[in-house]
Each structure stands twice: as C-alpha cells, then as structure tokens.
Amino acid sequence: MNRSISITTSYHNDDASLIVGLVEIWDAATRSLTDVEGLQLTMLNQPYPVTNGTNSLGFPVGATDVILLSVTTIYKNIADDQRIQAAVQAIVDKHRALLQSRGVLIPYQYLNYADKSQDPIASYGADVKARLQQVSKRYDPYGMFQKQVPGGFKLFP
Numbered sequence: 614m615n616r617s618i619s620i621t622t623s624y625h626n627d628d629a630s631l632i633v634g635l636v637e638i639w640d641a642a643t644r645s646l647t648d649v650e651g652l653q654l655t656m657l658n659q660p661y662p663v664t665n666g667t668n669s670l671g672f673p674v675g676a677t678d679v680i681l682l683s684v685t686t687i688y689k690n691i692a693d694d695q696r697i698q699a700a701v702q703a704i705v706d707k708h709r710a711l712l713q714s715r716g717v718l719i720p721y722q723y724l725n726y727a728d729k730s731q732d733p734i735a736s737y738g739a740d741v742k743a744r745l746q747q748v749s750k751r752y753d754p755y756g757m758f759q760k761q762v763p764g765g766f767k768l769f770p
Contacts, residue, residue, distance in 0.1 A: 615651065616686075616688050616690070618685070618698055619728060620684055620702065620726075621684075623661075623679060623680065623719040623720075623722070624680050624682060625679060625719060631715060631717070635711065638704060639704055642703060649689075649696070650689040651689035652687070652697075653687040655683075655685050656684050656704075658681070658682055659680065660679070661679040661680070661681060681723050683726040685726065686701055720736045734766050734767075746769065
C-alpha cells in the first residue's frame with residue numbers, strides 16, 4: 614500500500630520569478646529524498662476560478678490571481694513517514710516564507726489537499742467559519758457530522 618502526504622497553501626500570482634523561486638525550493642529539498650522507495654513528489658500550482666463573492670471559502674469578489682500551491686508525495690514504506698512529513702513541511706515552510714516576503718501569501722488552505730497538521734476551515738477566516746458553524750447547527754443540530762463521522766476536518770473542536 615502506498616503512503617501519501619499532501620500540504621497546501623495559497624498565494625496571489627506575482628511574476629515568473631516567484632514561480633522560479635518556488636521551484637528552486639522544491640528542487641533543492643527533493644534532492645535529499647532520492648533514496649526513498651517508490652517516491653513520487655509533485656508540486657502543483659493551480660489557479661482558482663474567479664468568484665462573484667458567493668462562496669464559503671472567503672475569496673474576494675473578482676479575484677483573478679489566486680493560486681493553490683500543493684506539495685504531495687506518494688511513497689512505499691511507513692518507516693519513511695516522519696522523514697517525508699518533515700521534508701514536505703520544510704518545503705511548504707520555505708514556500709510560505711518566500712510568499713510572505715513578497716506580500717502574496719494567502720492564509721487559505723484547500724481542504725482536499727490539507728494535511729492533518731493544518732486547519733483549513735480556520736483558514737477561510739473567522740466570519741466564514743462562523744457562518745459555516747451556524748449552517749451546521751441549523752441542519753445538523755445534534756452534531757452527527759461533527760461527532761460521529763470519523764476523520765476529516767471539523768467545524769467545531
């Protein structure tokens with residue numbers, strides 16, 4: 614069975630030198646992992662669609678430059694979990710530092726690519742999270758999806 618780790622962040626598109634910097638960080642870190650059995654390591658940069666503001670993600674109206682950045686791995690052995698987790702986290706931390714230094718980091722974390730170490734629902738912003746919690750209380754007053762469904766990210770701690 615393959616193992617997998619994925620960590621995500623988002624940013625405002627800047628210029629080509631930003632992408633070069635992100636790739637250089639990714640490339641340098643991957644060189645230390647060449648001996649990991651079955652390793653597949655990807656870095657995804659994916660634009661988000663333009664929004665009219667009616668979304669539960671907190672994206673601003675008309676934003677045309679929002680990019681999802683995800684670092685994902687697949688590998689063979691459970692014994693490599695800590696090493697891969699640390700390597701991927703280091704890549705993402707360096708990516709975030711570069712994005713922050715350029716003033717383009719967005720706190721949003723895409724839920725489907727988020728790691729267990731992340732809190733993607735909180736990354737939507739306090740107002741959006743509160744609205745999602747209100748909807749949850751209205752349509753799931755007993756909290757079945759928050760308490761009885763295993764795994765995943767929850768609206769309430």
